[in-house]
Every structure is written in structure tokens, then in C-alpha cells.
Amino acid sequence: MNLDITLVWAAIIGFGVIMYVLMDGFDLGLGILYPFAPDEASRDIMMNSVAPVWDGNETWLVLGGAGLLGAFPLVYSVFLPALYIGVFLMLAGLIFRGISFEFRFKSQKNRHWWNRAFFGGSVVATFAQGAVVGAYIQGFPVEDKVFVGGPFDWLTPFSVLTGLGLMAGYALLGATWLILKSEGHVQDWAYSITPRLLLGVLAVFALVSLWTPMVSVDVRERWLSQLHLIWIFPILAMACAAALYRAVKQRAEGRPFIMALGLFAFTYLGMIASKWPVIVPPDYTIWDAASAPESQVFLLIGTVFVIPVVLAYTTWSYWVFRGKVRVDDGYH
Amino acid sequence: MELDPLLLSRLQFAFVVLFHAIFPVFTIGLASYIALLHGLFYKTGNSAWDRLALLWTRVFAVVFGMGVVSGIVMSFQFGTNWSNFSQATSNFLGPVLSYEVLTAFFLEAGFLGVLLFGRHKVPEGAHLFAALMVALGTFISSFWILSANSWMQTPVGYELIDGQFHITSWSDAIFNPSFRYRFAHMVMASFLTGSFVVAGVSAWFLLRKRDVEANKKALSMCLWLLLILAPAQAVVGDFHGINTLEHQPTKVAAMEGNWETESDVPLLLFALPDKAAQSNSLELPIPHLASLILTHDVNGTVPGLESVPRDEQPPVFIVFWSFRIMVGLGLAMIATAVAGLVLRRGGRVYRQPLYLKTLVGMIGAPFVAVLAGWVVTESGRSPWLVYGVMTHAEGLTPSLTGGMALFTLLGYMAVYAVVFIVGIYYLTRVIRHGMLPESDDIHGEVERPKRPLSAAHTPFDDSDMQEAKS
Numbered sequence: 001m002n003l004d005i006t007l008v009w010a011a012i013i014g015f016g017v018i019m020y021v022l023m024d025g026f027d028l029g030l031g032i033l034y035p036f037a038p039d040e041a042s043r044d045i046m047m048n049s050v051a052p053v054w055d056g057n058e059t060w061l062v063l064g065g066a067g068l069l070g071a072f073p074l075v076y077s078v079f080l081p082a083l084y085i086g087v088f089l090m091l092a093g094l095i096f097r098g099i100s101f102e103f104r105f106k107s108q109k110n111r112h113w114w115n116r117a118f119f120g121g122s123v124v125a126t127f128a129q130g131a132v133v134g135a136y137i138q139g140f141p142v143e144d145k146v147f148v149g150g151p152f153d154w155l156t157p158f159s160v161l162t163g164l165g166l167m168a169g170y171a172l173l174g175a176t177w178l179i180l181k182s183e184g185h186v187q188d189w190a191y192s193i194t195p196r197l198l199l200g201v202l203a204v205f206a207l208v209s210l211w212t213p214m215v216s217v218d219v220r221e222r223w224l225s226q227l228h229l230i231w232i233f234p235i236l237a238m239a240c241a242a243a244l245y246r247a248v249k250q251r252a253e254g255r256p257f258i259m260a261l262g263l264f265a266f267t268y269l270g271m272i273a274s275k276w277p278v279i280v281p282p283d284y285t286i287w288d289a290a291s292a293p294e295s296q297v298f299l300l301i302g303t304v305f306v307i308p309v310v311l312a313y314t315t316w317s318y319w320v321f322r323g324k325v326r327v328d329d330g331y332h
Numbered sequence: 333m334e335l336d337p338l339l340l341s342r343l344q345f346a347f348v349v350l351f352h353a354i355f356p357v358f359t360i361g362l363a364s365y366i367a368l369l370h371g372l373f374y375k376t377g378n379s380a381w382d383r384l385a386l387l388w389t390r391v392f393a394v395v396f397g398m399g400v401v402s403g404i405v406m407s408f409q410f411g412t413n414w415s416n417f418s419q420a421t422s423n424f425l426g427p428v429l430s431y432e433v434l435t436a437f438f439l440e441a442g443f444l445g446v447l448l449f450g451r452h453k454v455p456e457g458a459h460l461f462a463a464l465m466v467a468l469g470t471f472i473s474s475f476w477i478l479s480a481n482s483w484m485q486t487p488v489g490y491e492l493i494d495g496q497f498h499i500t501s502w503s504d505a506i507f508n509p510s511f512r513y514r515f516a517h518m519v520m521a522s523f524l525t526g527s528f529v530v531a532g533v534s535a536w537f538l539l540r541k542r543d544v545e546a547n548k549k550a551l552s553m554c555l556w557l558l559l560i561l562a563p564a565q566a567v568v569g570d571f572h573g574i575n576t577l578e579h580q581p582t583k584v585a586a587m588e589g590n591w592e593t594e595s596d597v598p599l600l601l602f603a604l605p606d607k608a609a610q611s612n613s614l615e616l617p618i619p620h621l622a623s624l625i626l627t628h629d630v631n632g633t634v635p636g637l638e639s640v641p642r643d644e645q646p647p648v649f650i651v652f653w654s655f656r657i658m659v660g661l662g663l664a665m666i667a668t669a670v671a672g673l674v675l676r677r678g679g680r681v682y683r684q685p686l687y688l689k690t691l692v693g694m695i696g697a698p699f700v701a702v703l704a705g706w707v708v709t710e711s712g713r714s715p716w717l718v719y720g721v722m723t724h725a726e727g728l729t730p731s732l733t734g735g736m737a738l739f740t741l742l743g744y745m746a747v748y749a750v751v752f753i754v755g756i757y758y759l760t761r762v763i764r765h766g767m768l769p770e771s772d773d774i775h776g777e778v779e780r781p782k783r784p785l786s787a788a789h790t791p792f793d794d795s796d797m798q799e800a801k802s
């Protein structure tokens with residue numbers, strides 16, 4: 001067999017991660033925007049617009065975890081110990097956020113607490129995920145395939161910046177999603193905050209781009225040696241940002257969301273291109289991190305069949321809940 | 333004081349997994365029940381089925397949500413606290429857990445939204461289909477996760493290369509020797525749990541004479557099921573134990589509190605096993621019975637704990653007593669089911685207050701039995717993580733310090749305490765609120781501002797519940 005299974009797996013995991021970022025990104029983003037919403041009725045709409053799909057969105061995170069264990073166990077067994085405290089915070093955030101969907105609907109008097117839990121959980125989980133990106137760019141001290149650093153190595157000014165950056169990014173996804181799913185004054189509000197969020201994202205984008213070559217030697221060398229190839233992704237990302245801005249000015253409904261997705265996807269590809277093929281920076285490539293070939297093959301056989309089916313019924317459930325969410329689109 | 337990361341990690345794993353286990357064991361049974369109710373309504377058009385389906389779907393939504401969030405924690409536990417174990421077993425556990433996500437979690441999540449929110453958005457048949465798919469997902473999930481766990485109990489189909497497990501036969505490894513017993517026992521435990529909860533809640537409604545017709549139907553259905561399941565569970569448990577005797581004799585020795593390998597071993601109804609003294613005090617034996625149960629021969633030989641060195645013995649006291657709690661509750665369940673059959677004559681099951689109150693009291697029993705069962709299984713395995721091959725200490729994350737482990741342990745306890753207390757609070761509200769005649773517009777809290785006086789919109793955290801009682 002000539003096909004390099006490890007490469008295929010890198011593509012599948014890469015796909016799973018971006019699916020997670022895009023899909024859970026917009027519903028976490030709505031949580032981040034929650035306290036700023038104009039009124040309680042718009043909060044109902046925001047939450048109802050994601051209630052039927054958030055569980056599916058989060059399942060991509062679980063697939064990321066299990067898939068890494070299956071295909072690239074070194075990533076799983078280095079990243080999780082290295083990010084120990086951050087992972088705990090992320091999970092705690094996701095727990096509070098996840099239960100507030102159910103409990104907020106069932107609560108009247110204490111609803112404001114669930115609003116706070118939804119907001120707080122979304123913020124903490126997003127920040128922790130963003131910090132993971134920063135930590136990944138910085139790299140991990142690993143000896144003999146075992147993490148040997150301390151509990152707070154991941155938390156640096158750089159990873160704080162990436163954490164804040166992802167918060168702005170998810171909020172942008174959330175706002176553009178809301179443009180698509182709402183109407184009236186809720187939609188007006190979403191239109192009005194989108195340009196500001198976009199500005200915030202671009203500012204962080206610029207800062208991170210300037211800072212990255214300083215925290216990561218490999219990336220610096222990569223950027224200097226293969227400038228012509230790597231530039232394509234930031235340029236495409238900027239093109240999406242410009243198109244997003246135009247779409248908001250023209251009050252287009254679907255395009256802002258699509259362009260925000262594009263902005264994320266190209267930034268992500270740019271980051272991968274800067275690190276490729278290193279997966280546990282600074283030293284281990286995807287081939288060093290891979291599981292046994294027979295395991296990769298065994299898992300691949302099913303995955304090839306199942307992923308399209310998963311995508312099919314995921315699409316179906318989004319289709320069922322297509323269109324604008326209205327205040328009286330009750331529960332059940 | 334020196335904090336031991338190993339002990340704290342074990343406590344943490346035990347805590348988060350036992351907490352998680354509470355929810356699936358209920359949702360697996362409940363998902364099938366809801367699918368059945370939808371099916372019955374679809375076929376007969378009797379609105380009692382529909383009201384029941386709506387009530388239990390609302391309960392399901394809460395429990396499922398708690399199962400999902402605590403399950404997400406589980407999928408990261410292996411990496412955070414047991415990274416050496418993850419690295420060593422990844423070639424097997426990785427694919428198995430990934431298949432669980434791909435074939436089960438996506439299925440559940442994909443159709444859950446339609447089941448909960450799609451009543452008016454899809455045709456009735458598609459809604460029924462969604463209910464069926466969610467139920468199917470919970471079974472597929474149990475299949476994979478129990479295969480993973482059973483392989484750690486009875487590992488086969490692998491070779492060790494440089495401390496890494498490499499799978500030589502996938503079918504041997506997945507269908508490992510203890511898998512089918514564990515799977516059968518666990519699925520039946522889930523159905524028992526679902527049945528006891530539904531029976532208990534119906535009994536509670538009947539005691540208050542609310543929606544008598546629907547609750548009689550529900551109770552009768554559950555009692556028939558229990559009459560089959562409760563005894564069958566004991567039979568499956570017996571086979572499970574015999575299988576364990578073959579593959580993990582030390583675990584069985586701990587369950588029986590048997591220190592010396594001998595024939596003709598008594599069953600201990602009561603005893604205080606003492607690992608330091610390597611013997612029991614205050615024994616209350618029934619002669620021959622342990623030999624009879626385990627070997628189906630009065631003079632059969634039962635292995636003793638002393639056949640392995642002391643540091644390879646599991647915590648005997650915990651295993652011994654957890655086992656008695658599980659089996660004791662199992663016998664109580666059989667008794668409850670048989671009493672139900674006797675009381676059916678003349679319809680007393682639906683009226684007899686003592687019996688109905690017993691049923692209400694039994695709601696907690698299957699949960700306790702399930703947790704006790706897992707403690708037997710998992711504590712009885714120690715000190716091994718992968719039985720006979722890798723110990724807990726070898727599997728631990730090397731960089732983990734006691735402080736970190738303590739921080740997250742306390743963190744999870746705090747978070748779960750909130751989740752659990754609030755969850756139970758809302759669940760009891762949902763159930764007290766009960767089934768409403770006009771099933772369609774329950775739960776429209778979102779609509780509340782528009783129709784503030786509608787009785788259907790009971791906010792569940794109002795202190796007075798008189799609407800519900802009327």
C-alpha cells in the first residue's frame with residue numbers, strides 16, 4: 001500500500017478540529033455575547049437558536065479527544081498533562097454552559113443565575129481553548145515522549161493573548177450566526193456589534209502574527225524560508241474579513257456568517273502550514289506521534305464510512321431547524 | 333504533608349466515573365422506554381401514551397444533559413491523570429473509544445435535537461425515528477465502552493512491544509472473555525433502573541390520584557418487565573461471577589471474603605474482612621453455599637486471597653461489602669417484582685398504599701446497586717489497571733503532582749455537587765408538575781410573557797406548586 005495512512009489521519013483529525021472550532025465556536029460565541037444582549041427576549045432567541053444543535057457541536061470535541069488517542073496518542077498523552085489545569089477549567093466551563101441550556105428553560109425566578117452560568121462557562125471554556133493554541137505554538141518540554149514541564153508552563157502572556165483572541169473570534173462567529181437566525185431588533189443589534197468584534201479579531205491577529213516568530217524559532221525559520229507559500233493563507237483570511245465587513249454594510253444575512261467561517265478556516269490553515277509536519281512542538285512530527293499502523297487502519301475503515309453518514313444527519317438536523325428563530329419557538 | 337498523586341488520581345477517577353455512570357444507566361433504559369411510548373402512540377393514537385412520552389422526554393433531556401457534560405470529562409481523564417496508561421494502551425482504547433464517538437455519540441446528538449425540539453417541525457414518523465435512533469445510540473455506546481473496560485479486566489488479542497500494547501486480533505480483543513457477561517449485566521441493569529424509576533414515579537402519581545389511567549398503564553408495563561428482568565439479572569450475575577472466577581480469581585476471593593484456597597467454602601452473610609490480619613472477624617456463614625454458587629458443586633474449590641502476595645490483593649473490605657450491597661438490592665428487587673404479581677389480583681397493585689410507597693422508595697435502589705457493582709468490578713481489579721499486565725502506579729501521569737491532582741479533585745467535586753443538587757431539584761419539579769391534559773403547550777416557558785396566566789406555564793422553581801396539585 002503506497003498511501004501514507006498517517007497523512008490521511010492528519011487530514012481527518014485536522015478536519016475534526018476545524019469542525020469543532022467552527023461549530024462550537026458560534027454557540028460559545030453566543031454565550032460570550034449573552035450579557036450584552038438588548039433584553040431577555042433576545043437571550044431566549046439566542047439560546048433557542050443553538051439549543052437543538054449544541055450537543056452535536058460539542059461531540060466534535062469528544063471526537064478530537066478520542067481520535068487523537070486513536071491516531072496520534074503522543075499528542076493526547078503530552079498535551080493533556082501539559083495543559084492539566086487549563087483542561088480542567090475548560091471542562092468546568094463546558095459543564096456549566098451545558099447544563100444551563102436545560103436548566104434555564106426550566107427556571108423562572110433563578111433564570112439570571114443560568115444566564116451567568118452560560119456566560120461564565122462560555123468565557124472560561126473559550127479562553128482555555130485559545131490559551132491551548134498559544135501553548136501549542138510555544139511548544140512543550142518533552143523527554144522520551146513524556147511531558148516534563150510544570151503545571152503553569154502553558155500560561156504565558158502570549159497564551160493569554162491567544163485566549164483573548166479566540167474569545168473575540170468566537171464572539172464574531174456568534175454575532176454573524178445571530179444575524180442569520182434572527183430578525184428585528186435582535187438582528188439590528190447583531191449587525192451593530194459585528195464590525196467592532198471584527199476589528200478586535202484583526203487587532204489580535206496582527207499582534208499574534210508579530211509575536212509568534214519571537215516565541216517559536218521554527219515558525220520564524222519557516223516564515224522566512226517559505227514566505228511565498230505561507231502568505232497565501234493570511235491573505236485569504238484578510239479577504240474574508242473585508243468581505244465580511246462589506247456584507248454587514250449591505251445587510252446581507254447569510255454572507256457574514258460564511259465569511260466569518262472563512263476567516264477562521266484560513267487562519268487555522270495558516271497556523272498548520274507554519275508548523276507542519278510537527279504535531280508536538282518543537283520536536284515530534286505526525287509520524288513520531290502516530291499509533292501502530294494496524295490501529296490506524298482498523299479505525300480508518302470505519303471512519304471512512306461513518307463520517308459521511310454523520311455529516312448527512314448533522315446536515316438534516318440543521319435543515320430541520322433552518323430559518324429564523326422566533327420568540328415563541330418554544331421548547332419541545 | 334506529602335500528597336500522593338496516585339491515590340488522589342484514583343479517587344478522582346472513581347469519583348468522576350461513578351458520577352457519570354449514574355446518568356447513562358438511567359438514560360439507556362429511559363431512551364428505549366420513550367421510543368416505545370412514541371411507538372405506542374403512533375400505533376394506537378391513545379393520548380395517554382403521548383402524555384407519558386412528553387413527561388419522560390422532559391426528564392430525559394435533563395438527565396441526558398448531565399450525562400453528556402460528565403461524559404466529556406471522562407474522555408479527558410485518561411490523558412490528564414493516566415498518560416502513561418493512555419500511551420501504552422492507545423492502540424486498542426483509541427480506536428474503540430473513537431468508534432464509540434463516531435457510531436454512538438454522533439447518532440445520539442444528531443437525533444436528540446429533533447426528539448426534543450422537533451415535534452412540530454418533522455412528520456410524526458420522523459419524530460419516532462429520531463426517538464429510536466437516540467435509543468440505539470445509547471446501546472452502541474455501552475457496547476464500545478464496556479468492551480474497552482472488559483478488555484482492561486481480561487486483556488487478550490495483543491502482544492507487548494516495548495511496553496506498548498499492539499493488537500493482534502481485533503475480534504478477540506473487542507469480544508474479550510468477560511465482555512458479553514458485562515454487557516448483558518449492564519444493559520439489564522439499565523433497564524432495571526429505567527423500570528424502577530418509571531414504576532416509582534407512577535406509583536407516586538397513583539398515591540395522589542393524578543392521571544390515573546396513564547399511570548396505571550405505565551405501572552403495569554413496568555411491573556411485567558421487572559418480573560422478567562429482576563430474576564434474569566441474578567442469573568446473568570451468577571454467570572458473570574463464574575466467568576470472573578476463571579479470569580480474576582483474586583477478585584472473587586475478595587467478593588467472598590475467602591482468605592485460604594479450599595473446597596467446601598461457606599457463603600458469608602456478614603463478616604468484617606481485615607487485610608492486616610489476613611482473616612475475617614464476626615463471620616456469619618452458610619455452609620457450602622459459596623462453593624455451590626461458584627462451582628455448582630457443594631465441594632468445589634474456591635481460590636483464596638493468600639494465593640497472591642499481600643500487595644497484589646484488592647481492598648477486600650470494600651469489594652466484599654459492595655458486592656453484598658448489590659446482591660442484596662438485587663434480591664430486594666426480585667421480591668418487589670413478585671409482590672407486584674401477587675397484588676395484581678383484584679387490581680390491588682394500583683391501590684395498596686404500602687406497596688405504592690415501597691415502589692417510590694425503590695427508585696434509588698438500582699442506582700445504588702449499579703454503583704456498588706462498579707466498585708466491586710473496579711476495586712476488585714486493583715492493583716491492576718490492565719489485569720495482570722500494568723498496575724495503577726505504572727499508568728500514572730509522570731508530571732502530575734499531588735497539588736495538581738488535589739486541585740482538580742476538589743474542583744470536580746465542587747462543580748458536580750452543584751450540577752447534582754440543581755439537577756435533582758429540577759427533576760423533582762418536572763415530575764411533580766407532571767402530565768398535563770393539554771400536552772402540547774407544556775414547557776413553553778419561553779412563551780410565558782405572552783400568556784402569563786396560562787396554567788401550563790408553571791415555572792419550576794416557584795415555591796408554591798398548587799397549580800400542579802389541582
Ligand code: HDD
Nearest residue numbers: 059062356396399400403404406407437441470473474477
Ligand atoms: C454503560 C454505559 C456507559 C459507560 C460505562 C460509560 N458511558 Fe459515557 N455515556 C453513555 C454510556 C456509558 C451514554 C448512555 O451513551 C451517554 C449518557 C448520556 C449521553 O449523552 O450518552 C454517555 C455520554 C458520554 C460522553 C458525552 C457524549 C456526547 O457528547 O454526546 C462521553 C465523552 C463519554 N460518555 C465518555 C465515557 C468514558 C470515557 C467512560 C468510561 C471511562 C464512560 N463514558 C462510561
Ligand code: HEM
Nearest residue numbers: 341342343345346349350353477480481706707710711714
Ligand atoms: C460507568 C462505569 C464505570 C464505573 C462506575 C467505574 C468505576 C471505577 C472505580 C470505582 C474505580 C476506582 C477503583 C480503585 O481505585 O480501587 C475505577 C478505576 C478505573 N477505571 Fe473504571 N469504572 C467504569 C467504567 C470504566 C471504563 C469503561 C473504563 C475504561 C475504558 C474504566 C477505566 C478505569 C481506570 C483507568 C481506572 C483506574 C483509576 C483508578 O484506579 O481509580 N472504567 N473505575
Ligand code: HEM
Nearest residue numbers: 514517521566569570573576659662698701702705706709
Ligand atoms: C442479584 C444478583 C446479582 C449477582 C449475583 C451479581 C453479580 C455480579 C458480579 C459477580 C459482578 C462483578 C463482575 C466482575 O467484575 O468480575 C457484578 C458487577 C456489576 N453488577 Fe451485579 N449482580 C447482581 C445484581 C445486580 C443488580 C440488581 C444490578 C443493578 C441494577 C447490578 C449491577 C452491576 C454492575 C453495574 C456491575 C459492574 C459492571 C460489570 O462488571 O458487569 N448487579 N455483578
